[in-house]
Amino acid sequence: MTTTAEPTLKTTPEVGGIGHSRKRVEDARFIEGRGNYVDDIVLPGMLHMAIHRSPLAHARILSIDTSEAEAVEGVIAVVTGELLAGYNLAWMPTMSGDTQAVLATDKVRFQGQEIAAVIATDRYIAQDAADKVVVEYEELEPIVTPQRSLEADAPLIRDDKEGQETNQCYTWESGDKEATDAVFAKADRVVTLDTFYPRSHPAPLETCGIVADVNSATGQATLYMTSQAPHAHRTVFALVAGLPEQNIRIVSPDIGGGFGNKVPVYPGYVVATAASLVIGKPIKWVETRYENLISTGFGRDYHMHGEMALSNDGKILGLRVDMLSDQGAFFSDAQPTKFKAGLFHIVTGSYDYPVAHVTTRGAYTNKAPGGVAYRCSFRVTEASYMIERLVQNAAYEIGIDPAEFRRKNFIKKDQFPYLSPTGFVYDSGDYEAALDLAMEMVGWDEIQQEKEQARAEGRLVGIGLASFTEVVGAGHGDEYDILGLRMFDSAELRIHPTGKAILKLGVRTQGQGHETTFAQIVAEELGIPSSDIKVVEGDTDNTPYGLGTYASRSTPVAGAATAVVSRNLREKAKKIAAHLLEASEDDLEWEVGKFYIKGDPDSSVTIQDVAFAAYTNVGEGIEPGLEGVHYYDPPNMTYPFGSYIVVVDVDPGTGQWKVRKMVAVDDCGVRINPMIVEGQIHGGLTEGYAMSSMQHISFDEQGNCIGANFLDYLVPTAWETPRFELGETVTPSPHHPIGAKGVGESATVGSPAAFVNAVVDALWHLGVRNIDMPVSADRVWAAMEEAKA
Numbered sequence: 001m002t003t004t005a006e007p008t009l010k011t012t013p014e015v016g017g018i019g020h021s022r023k024r025v026e027d028a029r030f031i032e033g034r035g036n037y038v039d040d041i042v043l044p045g046m047l048h049m050a051i052h053r054s055p056l057a058h059a060r061i062l063s064i065d066t067s068e069a070e071a072v073e074g075v076i077a078v079v080t081g082e083l084l085a086g087y088n089l090a091w092m093p094t095m096s097g098d099t100q101a102v103l104a105t106d107k108v109r110f111q112g113q114e115i116a117a118v119i120a121t122d123r124y125i126a127q128d129a130a131d132k133v134v135v136e137y138e139e140l141e142p143i144v145t146p147q148r149s150l151e152a153d154a155p156l157i158r159d160d161k162e163g164q165e166t167n168q169c170y171t172w173e174s175g176d177k178e179a180t181d182a183v184f185a186k187a188d189r190v191v192t193l194d195t196f197y198p199r200s201h202p203a204p205l206e207t208c209g210i211v212a213d214v215n216s217a218t219g220q221a222t223l224y225m226t227s228q229a230p231h232a233h234r235t236v237f238a239l240v241a242g243l244p245e246q247n248i249r250i251v252s253p254d255i256g257g258g259f260g261n262k263v264p265v266y267p268g269y270v271v272a273t274a275a276s277l278v279i280g281k282p283i284k285w286v287e288t289r290y291e292n293l294i295s296t297g298f299g300r301d302y303h304m305h306g307e308m309a310l311s312n313d314g315k316i317l318g319l320r321v322d323m324l325s326d327q328g329a330f331f332s333d334a335q336p337t338k339f340k341a342g343l344f345h346i347v348t349g350s351y352d353y354p355v356a357h358v359t360t361r362g363a364y365t366n367k368a369p370g371g372v373a374y375r376c377s378f379r380v381t382e383a384s385y386m387i388e389r390l391v392q393n394a395a396y397e398i399g400i401d402p403a404e405f406r407r408k409n410f411i412k413k414d415q416f417p418y419l420s421p422t423g424f425v426y427d428s429g430d431y432e433a434a435l436d437l438a439m440e441m442v443g444w445d446e447i448q449q450e451k452e453q454a455r456a457e458g459r460l461v462g463i464g465l466a467s468f469t470e471v472v473g474a475g476h477g478d479e480y481d482i483l484g485l486r487m488f489d490s491a492e493l494r495i496h497p498t499g500k501a502i503l504k505l506g507v508r509t510q511g512q513g514h515e516t517t518f519a520q521i522v523a524e525e526l527g528i529p530s531s532d533i534k535v536v537e538g539d540t541d542n543t544p545y546g547l548g549t550y551a552s553r554s555t556p557v558a559g560a561a562t563a564v565v566s567r568n569l570r571e572k573a574k575k576i577a578a579h580l581l582e583a584s585e586d587d588l589e590w591e592v593g594k595f596y597i598k599g600d601p602d603s604s605v606t607i608q609d610v611a612f613a614a615y616t617n618v619g620e621g622i623e624p625g626l627e628g629v630h631y632y633d634p635p636n637m638t639y640p641f642g643s644y645i646v647v648v649d650v651d652p653g654t655g656q657w658k659v660r661k662m663v664a665v666d667d668c669g670v671r672i673n674p675m676i677v678e679g680q681i682h683g684g685l686t687e688g689y690a691m692s693s694m695q696h697i698s699f700d701e702q703g704n705c706i707g708a709n710f711l712d713y714l715v716p717t718a719w720e721t722p723r724f725e726l727g728e729t730v731t732p733s734p735h736h737p738i739g740a741k742g743v744g745e746s747a748t749v750g751s752p753a754a755f756v757n758a759v760v761d762a763l764w765h766l767g768v769r770n771i772d773m774p775v776s777a778d779r780v781w782a783a784m785e786e787a788k789a
């Protein structure tokens with residue numbers, strides 16, 4: 001069921017502009033199995049690569065013997081870090097400004113780290129030979145928690161870094177410490193919460209990979225890569241490999257899900273490219289599932305302590321948060337340069353209070369590097385979880401209904417634009433409206449009564465809420481950059497003589513439906529039917545520069561660029577129309593798809609007439625052609641929000657819990673394609689449910705990764721996934737050209753707290769105050785037992 005606000009449609013279904021649930025054009029090829037993924041690419045003479053990885057989490061490398069591997073028939077070369085060092089490629093810069101070993105030379109720093117790569121005529125030969133590489137180690141103490149990592153006697157993990165004396169990776173703070181401390185000193189009450197957002201993995205259906213094709217004669221490097229950010233990766237490759245940037249072409253073909261996993265640059269990409277350069281043949285490397293889960297792009301792993309200052313009548317007065325992040329062995333995700341903990345300082349949430357102070361520390365550990373924007377905008381998932389769990393506990397401690405408590409403390413509709421105590425300017429919001437709708441949809445009063453009744457009968461029913469605020473669409477470029485690259489994005493639009501168009505974007509879809517929705521923006525602005533517009537992304541030679549698709553930034557940034565370039569072309573089209581109609585530009589009116597003379601609607605030309613004239617009869621003094629490019633540097637981010645309510649039944653005998661009802665009201669401003677938005681929300685809610693109930697990549701004391709397969713790392717199927725009921729409110733972003741906010745990540749950001757809040761609600765009267773994710777039956781059981789004791 002979906003409760004929707006009726007969209008105002010400016011275009012007919014045939015034109016298919018904004019607000020139409022146009023069917024996804026990309027699906028035809030996916031459903032027919034005719035997509036083109038990296039592993040589908042086969043080039044003449046192509047070789048295959050496999051990687052030998054460390055079985056230990058922390059050890060000094062004493063020797064590497066590749067002779068047995070080299071002797072395997074079909075092996076062309078075995079690459080080690082020592083060999084790469086000869087080309088100055090043993091280490092590479094990361095997207096967060098750290099360095100990372102491409103192939104380990106001195107030490108291994110996490111289980112699964114890359115040590116040697118075998119190039120062979122066949123994938124299986126390469127893998128068999130990789131297993132024959134023999135490495136002699138001297139074992140070192142593995143550090144598997146950030147707490148141990150920061151102890152004074154912990155061994156130094158990054159002894160490769162000059163001047164690095166501890167395992168601290170970064171520190172960062174936000175807000176006003178003095179003012180916050182002063183408020184806390186005088187507050188009636190302080191409520192605290194310690195919680196852990198466990199390490200998880202984006203686990204896209206398609207793992208990461210590359211086909212590197214470097215032509216030694218021309219110097220042209222064509223890299224087919226699973227890349228969410230092909231342009232930024234091209235620049236990183238130019239910097240790492242010293243290849244001239246004009247000779248690097250990154251093609252990111254169809255991508256089978258990214259979720260942040262395909263943002264970092266991985267050692268495998270660099271080794272395959274270097275090997276192709278030296279050997280002179282194309283080389284393919286595609287990760288196995290095990291390699292993907294053990295070594296690439298983790299998410300989360302945040303240990304958080306929160307304190308909320310309150311008045312006795314339930315007003316939030318201030319917030320203090322201290323966060324410790326487990327970054328793994330290298331700081332290799334992509335955070336904006338100025339914000340080491342991403343946008344975690346949005347942790348103040350949807351609530352109005354004058355002061356907050358946030359401190360963050362990152363620690364190196366002997367785990368795979370992580371911290372990617374996994375279905376969230378730079379660490380907002382962790383922040384949203386923290387504040388929504390804390391708000392629920394604060395409401396109970398004060399003795400106010402959690403919905404009432406939220407309502408009392410919400411930033412009110414007339415307070416926008418709202419300056420948060422950590423410096424964000426929230427562009428718009430109507431938090432009460434979203435909460436009202438969610439409560440109406442769930443049947444708030446009846447469900448409360450039912451809960452009481454159940455409790456009287458010894459059954460456990462819980463109701464959990466989360467009223468989250470997301471922040472998506474970085475820049476502005478003055479504030480937000482990756483390695484100095486301003487976080488703008490771009491759109492190039494060419495209208496052909498027959499009135500059909502091609503739209504080229506700097507972002508890269510991984511399943512979100514860009515080929516469908518971005519055409520709808522052009523259709524809305526120019527009246528060209530969306531089915532006449534081809535959307536092209538993911539080829540750096542053929543699209544304008546952009547920072548890529550992650551953190552829900554495509555609609556806020558590239559969507560805005562698309563609207564603006566369309567409007568710019570409409571201005572030019574108007575000049576040509578004036579020439580065709582022999583009228584002054586000032587006398588023309590625009591109605592979707594045509595210009596007409598004011599007061600004389602029959603004297604008109606269509607956008608298709610104008611397109612033809614642009615190449616055949618353009619008029620004196622007007623430049624021929626109808627194409628343009630726009631680089632959009634957003635003035636601010638967008639702030640989608642929502643209210644989610646979850647009802648659960650907890651089995652008092654086993655601790656198992658089941659979702660009885662889940663209502664999700666989202667506000668992402670103007671929806672370009674409501675059907676795709678719903679799909680995004682369904683996906684996000686499923687992820688949120690998975691993290692709150694079953695997903696966790698954990699490590700034993702030796703740093704062995706537990707859960708590097710789909711028997712241990714549980715991806716929810718349709719069987720476990722609850723039924724979701726969706727609702728929407730529409731609060732357009734005032735600065736966005738079409739009033740849209742991002743949505744891709746909101747549901748994963750918003751929902752985990754609602755699920756956990758529901759379970760804790762069912763158990764609060766028994767004395768349970770917190771259960772860390774994943775909230776498995778045995779954890780629920782243990783929490784009940786502990787509360788009893």
Ligand code: CDP
Pocket residue numbers: 512513514517518549550551552553554555556668669670671672673674676677680740741742743744745
């Ligand atoms: O950056 P990413 O594509 O992951 O996220 P997004 O910009 O939030 O968009 C996800 C999908 O939802 C895209 O196909 C968007 O065009 C669509 N969308 C929409 O139709 N209306 C919105 N207000 C926001 C997103």
